[in-house]
Amino acid sequence: MAAASAAGLAANVFPFRDARAAPDPVLEAGPVAHGPLPIPLVLDNGSFQARAGWACPGPDPGPEPRLQFRAVCARGRGGARGGAGPQVGNALGSLEPLRWMLRSPFDRNVPVNLELQELLLDYSFQHLGVSSQGCVDHPIVLTEAVCNPLYSRQMMSELLFECYGIPKVAYGIDSLFSFYHNKPKNLFSSGLVISSGYQCTHILPILEGRLDAKNCKRINLGGSQAAGYLQRLLQLKYPGHLAAITLSRMEEILHEHSYIAEDYIEELQKWRCPDYYETNVHKMQLPFSNKLLGSTLTSEEKQERRQQQLRRLQELNARRREEKMQLDQERLDRLLYVQIPDLEQLEPSLEEVESISDFEPLFSEETPEVEKPVATVQPVFNLAAYHQLFVGTERIRAPEIIFQPSLIGEEQAGISETLQYILDRYPKDVQERLVQNVFLTGGNMMYPGMKARIEKELLEMRPFQSSFQVQLASNPVLDAWYGARDWALDHLEDNEVWITRKDYEEKGGEYFKEHCASNIYVPIRLPKQASRASDAQTSGKGSGAGGGSAGEQV
C-alpha cells in the first residue's frame, strides 16, 4: 500500500470539494400560486432532504421542486446566546462545524420531534412565499413512512391542521409516487418496488395498483449507515486524520467514488492484485495540516508523553521558584546589610538585579525553541502522500452493506434474501407477474452497477430460464416529488382521497384515506393526547387525558 507513492504517481488523486450549500432565497409565490383554486403544496418529507414546491396546473408544470434542503436544523454558532435562532437546511452553509449540534426531526424514517418538523415546515412555507394570513390556505401532499405509526401521523395531522390551518392533506408513500411517475399508463399494474433511502430500504410488492402492505419488508440500512461505516473504516486506517474524515466528505466519496460490484467475491479477487489496486485506488487529497508531522503515536504513547511533559514542567517551575527565592533572599540580605540611607547608590544596583531577573525567563524560554526546528526537519519527499486517504476496497465495501448486513454486524437479511423471502409468500403465477416489473428508486440506488447487481441476484433466485425485468427510476432522488405533484394535479377535484379538517376533527389525527400511493388504513383509534391550546395550561397538568393504552404517558 505504501508503495503507491512512488515517483509522482499523480493519477487517481482527487480533492474533496467540500461544497457549501447556498442559502435559499425567499421566493415570491408568483402568479402560479394564485389560481382560482388554491394550488396544492407538495412536500417530500425525507430524512435526508426535504423537497418542497408548488403543484401548478397548466401546460408546463415547471421544473424541479423550488426548494431542496437537508432536513436538519441547528442553532447558529456560539450556542444559545441571544443570537440567531435555529437555522434550517441550506441556511446553515456547511454542516461540518455544527455536526454535533445538528438536530433532525427524524428518528430513522419517521418524524418524531414535531417541533423541529415545525421549523422545517416554517422554513418551507416562508421560502416558497406562502402569504395567506392566519393559515396556510393550500392543500398539502405529504410523504410519510411505509406503515407509519399512528402516533406519528396523529401528531403530524395535528401540526398541519391546528397550527397551520390547512384545508386538506393527503399522505402518501414516496416510493409509490416515484413508481407512478415512471409508469403513468398502467395505473393498475403489478410490480415490485425496491426503494433505498437514507435510513432504510423497503421492498414493496404492488398488486393491481394497490400496495400489498402485509408482505412489505423493511431493512434498516441505508445511505447514512453506509456513510458511517465508511467513516469508521477510514478513521481506523488513518488515525492521524481523525478530524479531517468528516461525514460530509464520506458522503462525497459515496456519491462520486463508490460503486456496487456485480459479483462481490469476484471483484474482491480483482482487488487482491496489486496492479488492479494501483489503477483503481482513489486517493483523496486532504488539505494540508501541520499536526500530522510527528504525531503518529498511539494513545498510550501519547499519554506517556503528556505525563513526561507534565513532570518536566513541574520540575522547571520548582527550579524557577527556588531561584526566585534565592534572589529575594539575597536582596533581603543586602538591604539588611546596607542600612545606610544612601538611596541613590542602591537604586542602580536594585535596577540591575531586576533587569537580570527579567532576562532570565527569556533565556530559559529560548532554549526549547531552538530545539524545535531541528526536530521537524525530516526527509519529506512527497508531503502530499501524507495527507492522502487511499480508498481502495472501501469503494465497494461501504455500499455493500444493504446486500450483506453482516458486514456491520446487523442480523437482518440483505436485499436478495429478503426479496426471495417475499417472493416465496406468493403463488408462482403472481411471482412471475411481480418479477416482470421490478422498479428501483431512492437516492441510495444511484451507485453505478446497482441495476446489474439486482439483475444478477434475480437471475440466481429465479427458476431456470424464466424472465424478469428491472428498471431504474429516471431520477431516483426527485421522482418521488414529481410523482406526488402529478398525483396532486390528477386528484385535485377528487374528494375521496383528501383528509379535510372536518375528517380530522371527527375521526382523529391518525385517520387517513387510502389512494393508489398510500398506506393501508387500519381502523384503530388512538386515544387523544392531552388537550391543547388555550385550556391546556390550566387543565393539562392534572388531567393528562392521554390515558388509554399502556405506555402512553403525556
Place this chain on the structure above:
Amino acid sequence: MAAQIPIVAAPSTPAIARNSKKRPGSPSHNGNSSGSYTASKKKKVSGSSFAQCISMEAMSESKLVSSDFGTGPVEKAAKPLPFKDPNFVHSGHGGAVAGKKNRTWKNLKQILASERALPWQLNDPNYFSIDAPPSFKPAKKYSDVSGLLASYTDPQSKLRFSTIEEFSYIRRLPSDVITGYLALRKATSIVP
C-alpha cells in the same frame, strides 16, 4: 429599569429546562398574543438582549417586556410568521402542557412500544411487522483490514485477515484501533 429585566429573566429561564416553549398565548404571558412567536422559542439569557430591552418599549411588535423570559429578538426572523396560529402548542411535547415531568418527545422506540399495545389483528401491517427477518444464510467472513475474503482469524485480537502482510499489520496495531475494528462488526463481546 431596563437593568432589572435581565435579572428577572435569569431566574426564570432555568425553570424552563429545554427550549422555552411558553407561547405568547399562555396565561403566564400577560395575554399579549401574536408577539414575536419565533422569538419566544429561543433560549434567552444573554446580555446582548440587554440593549434590545431598552429599545423594546419603542417596538410595538415585541410585546415581550412584560413577559418574564421574553427578551428581544435580535435579527431578521423577528417577525411572527403570518400563516401560523401563534397559540398552537403541541400536545405530544411536554413543555407547558404536561408539566415538568414530560418535556421530551417520544423517540421511535417508545412510539413503537406503545403501538404494540394497540389492538392489531394478525394480518394488519404495521411498522414493526414489516421489519425484515434475520438472515438464514451463514455470513461470509471478510478481512477487517482490507475487506478481502478472510480465511484466518488472529487468536489474540480476534481480527480476521487474509494475507501475511495483514497479519503483521494487525499485530502492530494499538489497542484502540483493534477495539474499533471489532466494534465495527459488533464483535466486542466480553463473554469469552
